[in-house]
Amino acid sequence: MTHSRLWRQYFTVVAAALPPARGMLPLVVLLGAWQLLQTGNSPYFPPPSDWCNGLVLLEKSGRLYPALLATTMTMLLGLAVAVVIGAGVGLLIGVSPRFSRAVGPLLEFLRAIPPPAIVPVAILFMGYDERMKLTVVVIAAIWPILLNTSSAAERIHPLLLDVAHSFRLSAVDRMRLIILPSVVPAILLGIRIALPLAIVVTLLVEILTSVEGIGALMIGAQRNFQSPQVYGLLVLIGLFGLFVNSVFAVFEAILLRRWPPKAQSENF
Amino acid sequence: MECRSVTVELPHRFGRKRIIEDISFQVRSGEFLTIVGPSGTGKTTLLRVMGGLTSPASGSVLVHGKELDGPPDNVVIVFQDYSNALLQWRTVAANVAFGIERILDRTDIEQRVRDALALVGLEKNAEDHPWQLSGGMQQRVQIARALALRPDVMLMDEPFAALDAMTKASMQDELFRVRDRTGTSFVFITHDIEEAVYLGDRIAVLKGSPGRIDQVFEIGLPAPRDQLSTRQLPQFLEFRYAVQQAIGR
Amino acid sequence: MDERRFFAGINWPGTAVFVLVGLAWEVVIRSGLLEYEYLPAPSAIGLGLGQLAREGTLAPDIAHTLIAVAIGWTVAIAVGISLGFLLGLSPTARRYSLASIEVLRPMPGVAFAPVGLLLFGFSLKTEMVVTILPVLWPVLVNTMGGVSGVHPRLYDVSRTFRLSRKDTILHVILPAAMPPIVVGARISLSLALVLTVVAEMVGNPEGLGYGIVREQQALRPDLMFAYIVTVGFIGIVLNAGMLALAETVFPSSRQLRSPQ
Numbered sequence: 001m002t003h004s005r006l007w008r009q010y011f012t013v014v015a016a017a018l019p020p021a022r023g024m025l026p027l028v029v030l031l032g033a034w035q036l037l038q039t040g041n042s043p044y045f046p047p048p049s050d051w052c053n054g055l056v057l058l059e060k061s062g063r064l065y066p067a068l069l070a071t072t073m074t075m076l077l078g079l080a081v082a083v084v085i086g087a088g089v090g091l092l093i094g095v096s097p098r099f100s101r102a103v104g105p106l107l108e109f110l111r112a113i114p115p116p117a118i119v120p121v122a123i124l125f126m127g128y129d130e131r132m133k134l135t136v137v138v139i140a141a142i143w144p145i146l147l148n149t150s151s152a153a154e155r156i157h158p159l160l161l162d163v164a165h166s167f168r169l170s171a172v173d174r175m176r177l178i179i180l181p182s183v184v185p186a187i188l189l190g191i192r193i194a195l196p197l198a199i200v201v202t203l204l205v206e207i208l209t210s211v212e213g214i215g216a217l218m219i220g221a222q223r224n225f226q227s228p229q230v231y232g233l234l235v236l237i238g239l240f241g242l243f244v245n246s247v248f249a250v251f252e253a254i255l256l257r258r259w260p261p262k263a264q265s266e267n268f
Numbered sequence: 269m270e271c272r273s274v275t276v277e278l279p280h281r282f283g284r285k286r287i288i289e290d291i292s293f294q295v296r297s298g299e300f301l302t303i304v305g306p307s308g309t310g311k312t313t314l315l316r317v318m319g320g321l322t323s324p325a326s327g328s329v330l331v332h333g334k335e336l337d338g339p340p341d342n343v344v345i346v347f348q349d350y351s352n353a354l355l356q357w358r359t360v361a362a363n364v365a366f367g368i369e370r371i372l373d374r375t376d377i378e379q380r381v382r383d384a385l386a387l388v389g390l391e392k393n394a395e396d397h398p399w400q401l402s403g404g405m406q407q408r409v410q411i412a413r414a415l416a417l418r419p420d421v422m423l424m425d426e427p428f429a430a431l432d433a434m435t436k437a438s439m440q441d442e443l444f445r446v447r448d449r450t451g452t453s454f455v456f457i458t459h460d461i462e463e464a465v466y467l468g469d470r471i472a473v474l475k476g477s478p479g480r481i482d483q484v485f486e487i488g489l490p491a492p493r494d495q496l497s498t499r500q501l502p503q504f505l506e507f508r509y510a511v512q513q514a515i516g517r
Numbered sequence: 518m519d520e521r522r523f524f525a526g527i528n529w530p531g532t533a534v535f536v537l538v539g540l541a542w543e544v545v546i547r548s549g550l551l552e553y554e555y556l557p558a559p560s561a562i563g564l565g566l567g568q569l570a571r572e573g574t575l576a577p578d579i580a581h582t583l584i585a586v587a588i589g590w591t592v593a594i595a596v597g598i599s600l601g602f603l604l605g606l607s608p609t610a611r612r613y614s615l616a617s618i619e620v621l622r623p624m625p626g627v628a629f630a631p632v633g634l635l636l637f638g639f640s641l642k643t644e645m646v647v648t649i650l651p652v653l654w655p656v657l658v659n660t661m662g663g664v665s666g667v668h669p670r671l672y673d674v675s676r677t678f679r680l681s682r683k684d685t686i687l688h689v690i691l692p693a694a695m696p697p698i699v700v701g702a703r704i705s706l707s708l709a710l711v712l713t714v715v716a717e718m719v720g721n722p723e724g725l726g727y728g729i730v731r732e733q734q735a736l737r738p739d740l741m742f743a744y745i746v747t748v749g750f751i752g753i754v755l756n757a758g759m760l761a762l763a764e765t766v767f768p769s770s771r772q773l774r775s776p777q
């Protein structure tokens with residue numbers, strides 16, 4: 001298969017998954033109406049054109065890109081750590097029913113604590129710095145990954161394990177060749193769910209503590225009553241989230257092309 | 269291969285239930301032995317014991333005179349549920365190589381995979397994934413995987429039960445071809461009496477609860493067997509009748 | 518006989534681990550083995566809860582948060598179910614709005630906090646701004662999916678019995694779509710709690726969320742954890758309550774206990 005054919009295949013997959021573009025109509029109408037109706041200089045509802053100016057101003061002041069970078073890096077790094085720990089523990093839980101029962105209630109209790117509530121705890125323990133931000137993102141993002149991995153590991157078809165037994169696989173080989181590949185779709189699903197969570201928590205920390213990032217920029221703009229910038233940054237965050245999610249969707253589709261299609265299905 | 273007075277008990281709701289009792293028989297080299305019986309008599313359990321996946325409560329299974337200690341090297345199981353017995357994320361070739369990839373070196377592996385695929389007629393599908401193939405083809409992948417190990421005995425648990433009649437017929441003949449070319453012995457479980465008579469050199473009837481070997485029939489049908497002509501022979505019908513009677517009683 | 522089964526059904530090793538961890542935590546802090554300035558012992562958290570209750574701050578905070586959750590959630594499911602229904606029934610409407618929904622859905626609620634503050638300052642309305650939009654999506658998407666996913670055979674049945682449009686919607690579509698709608702409402706409820714707490718942390722200084730932040734800034738970790746535990750507890754109660762309510766009023770929703 002030539003490279004161009006592969007690319008075309010991937011893009012057809014992605015394009016087919018996207019909703020039709022005419023669905024943007026409500027948003028376009030809303031923004032358009034807003035732009036047209038806001039003639040004066042309303043401090044509360046500046047027109048979309050002002051938002052762009054606000055963002056450009058921010059960019060010129062040199063604060064936009066570093067903030068964007070800070071938010072992105074924290075989010076990605078936090079996710080990466082969460083994947084390693086979450087998938088690891090999830091596998092342990094899924095593979096060993098005894099461990100699962102022992103750790104069960106403890107996990108249920110920890111799970112009930114909403115991630116945003118962890119933020120003040122982390123601030124208290126670790127102060128106002130990058131490390132704290134990272135820790136919170138990890139703690140928040142871990143749950144979907146851990147839960148999805150453990151549930152998939154529990155649900156590996158017993159026949160597959162029979163096959164492993166019948167071919168006399170060592171425990172290591174069994175984990176490496178059978179269990180791990182079986183749970184990859186679940187891990188990816190967990191990441192897909194954890195992605196928006198990571199973004200939310202990162203922003204929350206930044207808004208709460210003004211640690212460097214887009215959230216900090218936003219709350220700073222709000223305190224200075226720079227409403228166009230606030231709206232502009234809001235749109236930026238939306239676009240950012242959209243971008244990250246679509247990049248991951250493509251990544252996931254490429255990674256999962258060897259798995260049967262059922263493994264790629266949407267799960268609420 | 270031999271079973272000596274094998275009894276198997278498995279955990280049940282309130283204690284242990286005796287699934288099969290006092291099973292004794294031998295599998296001769298190059299023989300096609302079919303095991304029939306009504307469902308629930310422990311046919312699958314027997315196969316799992318022979319394959320080393322379960323241990324008997326009493327009695328023993330011997331291969332070349334040696335007692336089993338876990339899954340034996342030269343005996344392979346082919347499961348009925350091919351979809352969940354294959355590694356769906358690997359290519360067909362990688363699946364076939366699964367049993368031998370830790371034992372042989374690269375050139376040997378490639379050769380064996382090619383041979384196994386040729387035996388089942390799937391050379392062209394080596395780079396496909398199992399989920400892209402039909403049920404019959406997936407089952408052939410599983411058979412190829414088993415063949416790649418060059419086993420002495422192939423244990424098959426109702427392998428064609430999930431296939432349509434035409435695929436089933438062609439797969440049965442494929443097994444004959446494999447047997448003729450490799451000299452492997454087959455222990456074949458089925459609840460389809462006609463299939464048992466068509467394929468088997470001998471038929472063991474398993475019945476009762478706990479399951480016991482009720483009778484063993486020597487099927488003296490001529491070889492090579494053919495879907496059309498063999499099934500018309502009066503001896504075929506007689507054997508079929510006899511086996512059916514043995515089960516029904 | 519039922520007692521024996523009940524006892525056998527309890528997760529003994531799990532409970533034991535849970536209790537042991539709690540005890541170990543208590544002992545370790547009390548005995549001074551681990552000096553972690555900001556990690557209170559479980560007993561201290563319990564005492565903190567008692568103190569807050571006695572001071573009379575806990576109850577109003579809980580009330581404030583619950584009221585905010587109630588308002589936000591009610592508005593969200595009212596809008597979500599109605600819109601979801603309309604979109605579910607009309608493929609054209611869906612085609613013309615799905616992309617907008619997909620763009621708006623990932624917007625993090627917390628990002629609306631500065632906007633809320635800008636418009637409404639420190640007030641309940643700010644909490645609403647943060648809460649309503651994100652909480653809208655689970656119930657809207659689920660309603661839309663549930664309604665559009667009603668099996669075509671059911672439409673045939675209603676036509677065979679010559680049901681009016683209104684009756685079809687009321688007696689066929691609504692009950693059939695109930696399970697996913699209920700699941701969506703339940704997810705929205707949990708989300709509403711989380712977002713309300715978030716809004717109280719960064720927006721409106723009232724309620725449980727503000728309690729957490731206030732005690733954190735006052736360097737009172739025992740009280741802070743007391744608030745956190747309260748939030749967790751309320752979350753569990755809300756979720757369980759909604760499950761029980763849903764299964765009593767709409768028994769068909771039992772099919773879909775999602776393992777979130």
